[in-house]
Amino acid sequence: MTPPQLRAVVPLGRHGWAQRHPAGAGKQNPPPTPRHPHPHPHPHHHENSPHHTHPSDVHPMTDLDSTPPDQLTHRTHTDGLDAHLVVTRGPFHLDITLTAAPGEVVALLGPNGAGKTTALRALAGLTPLTAGHLHLDGTELHHTPPESRPVGVVFQDYLLFPHLTALDNVAFGPRCQGATKPAARAQAAEWLDRMGLTAHATAKPRNLSGGQAQRVALARALATRPRLLLLDEPLAALDARTRLEVRAQLRRHLADFEAVAVLVTHDPLDAMVLADRLVVIEHGRIVQEGTPSDIARRPRTDYIAQLVGLNLYKGQAAGHTVQLDSGPAITTTEDLAGPVFVAFPPSAVTLHRDRPTGSSARNLWRCEVAGLETHADQIRADLTGELPLAADLTTVAAAELDLHPGAAVWATVKATQTHAYPA
Amino acid sequence: MSGQAETIKGGRDRTRTRTRMVPLPLLVPALLGLAFLLLPLVALLIRAPWRTLPEQLTSAEVWEALRLSLVCATAATALSLVIGVPLAWLLARTDFPGRGLVRALVTLPLVLPPVVGGVALLMALGRNGVAGQWLDEWFGITLPFTTTGVVLAETFVAMPFLVISVEGTLRAADPRYEEAATTLGASRFTAFRRVTLPLIAPGIAAGSVLAWARALGEFGATITFAGNFPGRTQTMPLAVYLALQNDPAAAIALSLVLLTVSIAVLAGLRDRWMTPS
Numbered sequence: 001m002t003p004p005q006l007r008a009v010v011p012l013g014r015h016g017w018a019q020r021h022p023a024g025a026g027k028q029n030p031p032p033t034p035r036h037p038h039p040h041p042h043p044h045h046h047e048n049s050p051h052h053t054h055p056s057d058v059h060p061m062t063d064l065d066s067t068p069p070d071q072l073t074h075r076t077h078t079d080g081l082d083a084h085l086v087v088t089r090g091p092f093h094l095d096i097t098l099t100a101a102p103g104e105v106v107a108l109l110g111p112n113g114a115g116k117t118t119a120l121r122a123l124a125g126l127t128p129l130t131a132g133h134l135h136l137d138g139t140e141l142h143h144t145p146p147e148s149r150p151v152g153v154v155f156q157d158y159l160l161f162p163h164l165t166a167l168d169n170v171a172f173g174p175r176c177q178g179a180t181k182p183a184a185r186a187q188a189a190e191w192l193d194r195m196g197l198t199a200h201a202t203a204k205p206r207n208l209s210g211g212q213a214q215r216v217a218l219a220r221a222l223a224t225r226p227r228l229l230l231l232d233e234p235l236a237a238l239d240a241r242t243r244l245e246v247r248a249q250l251r252r253h254l255a256d257f258e259a260v261a262v263l264v265t266h267d268p269l270d271a272m273v274l275a276d277r278l279v280v281i282e283h284g285r286i287v288q289e290g291t292p293s294d295i296a297r298r299p300r301t302d303y304i305a306q307l308v309g310l311n312l313y314k315g316q317a318a319g320h321t322v323q324l325d326s327g328p329a330i331t332t333t334e335d336l337a338g339p340v341f342v343a344f345p346p347s348a349v350t351l352h353r354d355r356p357t358g359s360s361a362r363n364l365w366r367c368e369v370a371g372l373e374t375h376a377d378q379i380r381a382d383l384t385g386e387l388p389l390a391a392d393l394t395t396v397a398a399a400e401l402d403l404h405p406g407a408a409v410w411a412t413v414k415a416t417q418t419h420a421y422p423a
Numbered sequence: 424m425s426g427q428a429e430t431i432k433g434g435r436d437r438t439r440t441r442t443r444m445v446p447l448p449l450l451v452p453a454l455l456g457l458a459f460l461l462l463p464l465v466a467l468l469i470r471a472p473w474r475t476l477p478e479q480l481t482s483a484e485v486w487e488a489l490r491l492s493l494v495c496a497t498a499a500t501a502l503s504l505v506i507g508v509p510l511a512w513l514l515a516r517t518d519f520p521g522r523g524l525v526r527a528l529v530t531l532p533l534v535l536p537p538v539v540g541g542v543a544l545l546m547a548l549g550r551n552g553v554a555g556q557w558l559d560e561w562f563g564i565t566l567p568f569t570t571t572g573v574v575l576a577e578t579f580v581a582m583p584f585l586v587i588s589v590e591g592t593l594r595a596a597d598p599r600y601e602e603a604a605t606t607l608g609a610s611r612f613t614a615f616r617r618v619t620l621p622l623i624a625p626g627i628a629a630g631s632v633l634a635w636a637r638a639l640g641e642f643g644a645t646i647t648f649a650g651n652f653p654g655r656t657q658t659m660p661l662a663v664y665l666a667l668q669n670d671p672a673a674a675i676a677l678s679l680v681l682l683t684v685s686i687a688v689l690a691g692l693r694d695r696w697m698t699p700s
Contacts, residue, residue, distance in 0.1 A: 124606050125605075125606075126602050126605070126606070145605075146602075146605045146606055147605050147606075147607075147608050147609055147610055147611075148608075149606075151606060152606065152607075153603070153606040155599065155603055159597075159599055159600055159602075159603040161600060161603075161604075161618055161621075161622075162622070163621040163622060172604070172607050172609070172617070173607035173608055176604075176607055176608035176609045176613060177608050220607065221606075221607075224607055224608055
C-alpha cells in the first residue's frame with residue numbers, strides 16, 4: 001500500500017501562492033526530512049489583505065528560477081502546513097503526515113471512525129498529540145494551546161453561540177484578539193457582507209437557515225485571520241438542495257482563502273469539488289493521496305473504489321494480462337509488469353444469460369447474481385462467482401435477462417474498458 | 424414549539440385519565456395526602472387575624488425581622504453565586520481524583536440537620552473554632568452571633584441547592600461551545616464568562632431562587648451559630664418561633680408573609696418545574 005510519505009504538492013493556479021511563486025508550482029514529492037526552522041518566526045498573521053507581503057517574500061531567496069530544487073523543498077516546508085499527527089486513545093491509533101502549501105485546500109476523506117475528526121481536533125489543539133509535530137508557516141504549534149493557535153474551525157453543526165447575534169458571533173474572535181467592541185463589530189459586518197449576510201446580522205442563530213448558519217460559521221472562523229482553516233463535514237448538516245448551493249459558495253470562499261484549508265468529509269463529491277488534493281484515511285492511516293481526478297481514476301483501496309464507483313482488483317501483471325491475487329486473469333490494454341491494480345466501472349460490464357459466442361470481449365467470467373438494487377434509472381447487480389463484481393444495466397436489459405438473486409450469468413468486460421496501474 | 428406540542432399531548436393524557444375509573448386504593452390515600460398538605464395552609468388562612476393584620480405587619484419588630492431576612496437571604500445567595508458557580512463548573516467540567524467524593528460532600532448540607540450544621544460552623548468559625556481563633560487573633564473578626572454569621576449559616580445550608588442546579592445545567596450544556604470559543608482565541612476563563620455563563624443562565628437563575636428560598640427559611644443553623652438577637656440576627660423564622668410563645672396572632676401574621684414569599688417563588692419557577700417536560 002502507499003506509504004504515508006508519498007504526496008504530491010500541487011498548488012493550483014487559482015491560488016495566490018502559486019501566482020506569487022510560479023516556479024514553485026508543480027514541485028513534486030518533497031522529501032519528508034530534514035526540517036529547517038524558518039529564519040523569521042512570525043506568530044502574528046493578522047494582515048491578510050491581498051497586498052500583504054508574504055513572509056517568504058522577505059526571505060533571502062529571491063531568484064526562484066535559479067533556486068536549487070532542495071531549497072524550493074525547504075520553501076514548501078516552511079510556508080503552510082507541515083504536520084505529523086500521532087494520537088493514541090485506547091485501541092484507536094491515528095498516525096498521519098499532512099503537508100499543504102498556502103492556498104491549498106486539502107480534504108481528509110474516509111469512512112466513519114477513520115480518525116478524520118481526531119486529526120482535525122489535533123490540528124486545532126483540542127486533542128493533544130501523543131507524538132509527532134505541527135508546524136504552521138515555520139512556527140512550532142504542537143505545544144501551543146488552542147486559543148493561541150492561528151487556526152480557525154468551522155464545526156460540523158457550526159456551534160454558533162445561541163445567545164449572540166450573527167454579527168456578535170463573528171465579532172467574538174476579533175474581540176478575543178484584543179479589538180475594541182466597535183472595531184470587532186465593524187470587522188464582523190465586513191465579513192457578513194462578504195458572505196452576503198448583511199440582512200441577517202442581527203438574527204440569532206436559531207432564526208438562520210442551515211445555509212446561512214454555515215456561512216456565519218465560516219465568517220466567524222475567517223474573522224480571526226487564521227493561517228489554517230479547518231472545516232469538519234462543512235456540508236453534512238444541510239439538506240440536499242441547500243447543499244448544492246452552499247457547496248458552490250464554499251468553493252468560491254475557499255478559493256479566495258490564501259492560507260491552508262483542511263476539510264474533513266466522508267462525501268467524495270464534497271471532497272472532489274472543494275479540495276485541490278485528497279488524503280484518504282482508513283483506520284487512522286493514510287491509504288492514498290492525490291488530486292481528485294487521480295484518486296477517481298486510480299483508487300488503491302476497496303473503500304475508495306466503492307466511493308468513486310469502480311470495480312477494483314489487485315494482481316500481478318505480465319504484459320497485457322493481469323493475474324489477480326485471488327481469482328481469474330484480466331486482459332488489459334496497458335502493458336505492465338509486477339504488482340498492479342485493475343479497475344473498471346460497473347457500466348463496462350455486459351451480462352449474458354448464456355455463454356456468449358463470437359464476442360470480442362477477452363474477459364469472460366461465470367457469475368451468480370447475489371443481489372439487485374435500483375440506482376437512478378439503472379439496475380446495479382451484485383455478482384459473486386469467478387470474479388466478484390458490480391454491474392450496471394438498464395431496467396429493460398435486467399428484465400430481458402430475467403435477473404434475480406441466484407441467477408447464473410456470464411459477465412464480459414472489454415479490455416479497452418479496463419484500466420491497470422502499478423500498485 | 425416542541426413545548427407547545429408536549430402541552431397539548433399532556434392535556435390529551437389528562438382527558439383520557441379522567442374518563443377512566445381511578446382505583447379506590449389509590450384514590451383514597453391520594454386525597455388524604457392532598458388534604459394533609461393543604462389543611463395546615465388553609466388553617467393558617469382561617470385563623471389569620473385579618474382585622475389586626477395591618478397593625479401586626481407594620482410593627483417595627485416585624486419590619487426589622489423581615490428586612491434582616493431579605494438582606495441576609497440575598498447576601499447568602501450572592502455569596503453562593505460567587506463561590507458556588509465556580510465550584511459547580513469545577514465539578515462538571517474538570518476531572519480530578521476524588522471528584523465523586525467532593526461532589527458527595529458538597530451535597531451533604533442538603534441532608535444534614537441544620538442544627539448540626541450550626542454546631543459545625545461554631546466548631547469551625549466560632550471564637551475558639553478551628554479557623555475562628557485565627558480570625559479573632561489576627562484580624563479581630565468574630566463571626567458567631569453577628570449578622571455576618573447569619574449570612575454564613577444560610578450560605579452553608581443554601582449553597583448546595585445552587586451548586587447542584589448549576590452543575591446539572593452545565594452537564595446538559597454542550598461543552599463544544601467552549602471549544603468553539605477557544606478556537607476563536609478565547610482563554611478558558613473568557614469562554615466561561617462570555618459563552619458558558621450566558622448559556623447556563625436559566626440554571627443559575629433557578630438555582631439562585633432555590634437557594635434564596637432555602638436561606639430565607641433557615642432556622643436551625645442560624646439560631647445555633649448566630650443566636651437570636653432582634654435587629655442583628657433575628658430573622659423571620661426565628662421571629663415566628665419566638666412570637667408563637669407570647670403572641671400567636673403575630674406568629675400567624677409573620678407566617679402569612681413567609682407563605683406569600685414562598686408562593687411568589689413557586690410562581691417564579693412555574694415555567695421550569697410546573698410544566699410537563
